[in-house]
Amino acid sequence: MDIETATVLAKYLGAGFAMIGTIGAGIGIGLAVGGAVQAMGRNPDAASLIQTNMILGVAFSEAIGIFCLVVSLILLFVI
Amino acid sequence: MNAIARLIRWAVIVGLFVFLCGILPRLFPTILPTVSVEAEPVLCLGGDLAHHCEGGFAVTNSLVATLIVDVALIAIFLIISRSPRLVPGRLQNFFEAFIEILYGQAEQVAGKNAARIFPVGATIFLFVFFANYMELLPGVESVGYVHHAEGDVQGYELDPSTPEGSFLVFLNPRCPVITQDAYDRLTPAAQQARAEAGCREPIHEAAEGEGESEVDRGWTVVPTVRTASTDINVTLALALMVFISTQVYGAINHIPHDRKGVAGVLTGIKRYANKFFNTGGLKKPGPAKIFGAIDWFASLLEGLGEFVRIVSFTFRLFGNIFAGTVLIFVVMSLVPYVGPVATLLLETFVGLIQAYVFMMLAFVFMNAAAQVHGEHGEAGH
Numbered sequence: 001m002d003i004e005t006a007t008v009l010a011k012y013l014g015a016g017f018a019m020i021g022t023i024g025a026g027i028g029i030g031l032a033v034g035g036a037v038q039a040m041g042r043n044p045d046a047a048s049l050i051q052t053n054m055i056l057g058v059a060f061s062e063a064i065g066i067f068c069l070v071v072s073l074i075l076l077f078v079i
Numbered sequence: 080m081n082a083i084a085r086l087i088r089w090a091v092i093v094g095l096f097v098f099l100c101g102i103l104p105r106l107f108p109t110i111l112p113t114v115s116v117e118a119e120p121v122l123c124l125g126g127d128l129a130h131h132c133e134g135g136f137a138v139t140n141s142l143v144a145t146l147i148v149d150v151a152l153i154a155i156f157l158i159i160s161r162s163p164r165l166v167p168g169r170l171q172n173f174f175e176a177f178i179e180i181l182y183g184q185a186e187q188v189a190g191k192n193a194a195r196i197f198p199v200g201a202t203i204f205l206f207v208f209f210a211n212y213m214e215l216l217p218g219v220e221s222v223g224y225v226h227h228a229e230g231d232v233q234g235y236e237l238d239p240s241t242p243e244g245s246f247l248v249f250l251n252p253r254c255p256v257i258t259q260d261a262y263d264r265l266t267p268a269a270q271q272a273r274a275e276a277g278c279r280e281p282i283h284e285a286a287e288g289e290g291e292s293e294v295d296r297g298w299t300v301v302p303t304v305r306t307a308s309t310d311i312n313v314t315l316a317l318a319l320m321v322f323i324s325t326q327v328y329g330a331i332n333h334i335p336h337d338r339k340g341v342a343g344v345l346t347g348i349k350r351y352a353n354k355f356f357n358t359g360g361l362k363k364p365g366p367a368k369i370f371g372a373i374d375w376f377a378s379l380l381e382g383l384g385e386f387v388r389i390v391s392f393t394f395r396l397f398g399n400i401f402a403g404t405v406l407i408f409v410v411m412s413l414v415p416y417v418g419p420v421a422t423l424l425l426e427t428f429v430g431l432i433q434a435y436v437f438m439m440l441a442f443v444f445m446n447a448a449a450q451v452h453g454e455h456g457e458a459g460h
Contacts, residue, residue: 052187056443059436063391066398073401077116 011079015072025065032057100414108252109415110300112221112408113232116401118142118310119301121224140223140302141310148209148307181438188442189449196445199324203317204438210307211400211430215423220404223302225250227295234297239277254278256297308400308433311393318392321441322385329354329448350451355382388444392437399433 001009036054040047118139120128126135159174167175181201185193213219225248228234235250253276262270262281282295307313334347353359357378360371403426410418 049187052184052439055432055436056439059395059440062399063395066395066402069402070394070398073116073398073405077114 011075015075018068018072018075021068022065025061025068028061028064029058032061099416099418103416109411110235110250110252111233111255111412113299114405114408116311118305118312121301121303139310140305141307141313144210144213144219144304144307145313147304148206148213152205152209184435184439185442188439189446192446192449196328196442196449199321199445200438200441203321203441204434207308207317207396207437208431208434210313211434212427213304214306214309214400214404214407214426214430219304219306220302221300222304223300225298225300228256228297228299232296232299234299236279236297250298250300251276251278256295257281306400306404308396309404311397314396315389315393317396317437318389321392321444322389325385325441325445325448326351328445332449333451351448354378355385392440396433396437399429403429 032054036050036057039050043050118141120132120137121140121143122128122138123132124136124138126132126137155174159171163171178201181204182193182197185197185200189196225237234256235252236254236256238249238251241248254273256279259281262273265273330344330348330351332347333350334343335350338346355378357374360374361368363371403422407419407422407426410422
């Protein structure tokens with residue numbers, strides 16, 4: 001295999017492997033939303049407050065997934 | 080009877096699917112959009128546009144979008160605030176309710192300090208919201224000027240119906256420029272279709288060492304307007320704005336009430352900087368020094384966290400909206416006719432959520448920076 005083919009291969013493999021990190025973000029978002037829905041079920045009056053905090057928490061864990069996405073997009077389209 | 084109805088329903092669904100994915104794109108092929116992470120220059124002040132605008136000021140397509148959003152926002156709010164009435168009209172009522180919702184969010188985070196942090200967050204929300212929604216407008220990222228395709232970009236031939244030297248040109252989706260190898264791999268029917276559409280002969284790859292410019296790879300479109308949030312410079316600028324206003328607001332809130340003028344400002348900055356470089360505990364005698372050292376290390380981490388936020392802000396917005404455009408492009412190349420509608424619907428949601436999250440995080444961070452604690456802390460917030 002010449003070096004050019006190897007580079008292309010490594011590029012696509014790397015982009016794929018980078019997306020593994022989104023597993024963590026998915027679990028995190030699931031936990032956050034699950035907890036928020038339970039809390040809303042127990043105390044419907046506090047739903048708006050819980051929802052705000054839930055969206056913030058989801059944004060934090062989503063950021064990690066987005067980092068992975070950005071890494072793999074950079075591998076695909078920039079390098 | 081029921082079984083026949085079910086059969087007909089499934090036949091319709093499958094038929095529609097085949098029609099949308101197979102027959103319609105075959106009859107009326109579409110141009111595949113190109114994905115470009117960096118914004119491309121559409122205008123070059125004091126440079127040569129053909130050579131990536133070296134030495135000049137490049138007006139990129141995302142800058143055009145940013146200016147459009149700015150002008151639209153300023154115009155809307157000038158029109159509304161020109162003649163505010165006690166009993167609001169339709170437009171005024173709509174935007175008053177809009178601003179009230181935003182203010183409610185600020186109050187939820189900051190309580191009575193909401194009025195001071197509201198302008199920064201609300202401005203960011205309005206800008207990001209409008210910038211994200213530009214993605215949904217037809218013509219954005221699809222209308223632009225044509226130039227020669229380079230590198231791996233798929234080029235197309237110009238539409239034969241365009242007259243020579245015309246201002247408005249179309250690409251010919253039936254004639255993508257392909258290499259001889261790719262042409263040989265096509266089915267005979269596809270080769271026949273190319274011949275009927277009047278496409279040129281397939282190009283020959285330039286051999287090693289030969290000039291690439293000699294091969295005509297066809298034409299591609301550089302969009303005149305591109306969604307502002309898909310340019311990392313725009314999101315970085317917003318993140319830096321939030322960062323700077325957070326620090327300034329934090330320092331202002333640490334000014335003691337009994338000190339005025341320059342001395343007060345200096346004290347405020349000093350007390351605020353103590354949050355990130357807390358050496359107070361290191362001077363304590365005996366074993367308390369250990370806890371002082373831990374405090375010092377924790378404050379350093381807090382300072383680092385401020386800078387990590389810039390990265391997180393930048394990539395969150397950029398990644399979400401850019402991934403959205405890539406998703407739209409992918410669906411466009413798979414199901415070009417009805418498929419993108421579903422993606423656009425998803426993007427409507429994502430655009431709103433990202434603007435909201437950007438605003439809320441700005442509120443939360445600014446409010447956190449304003450919290451005064453320690454021995455000199457004022458009571459009650």
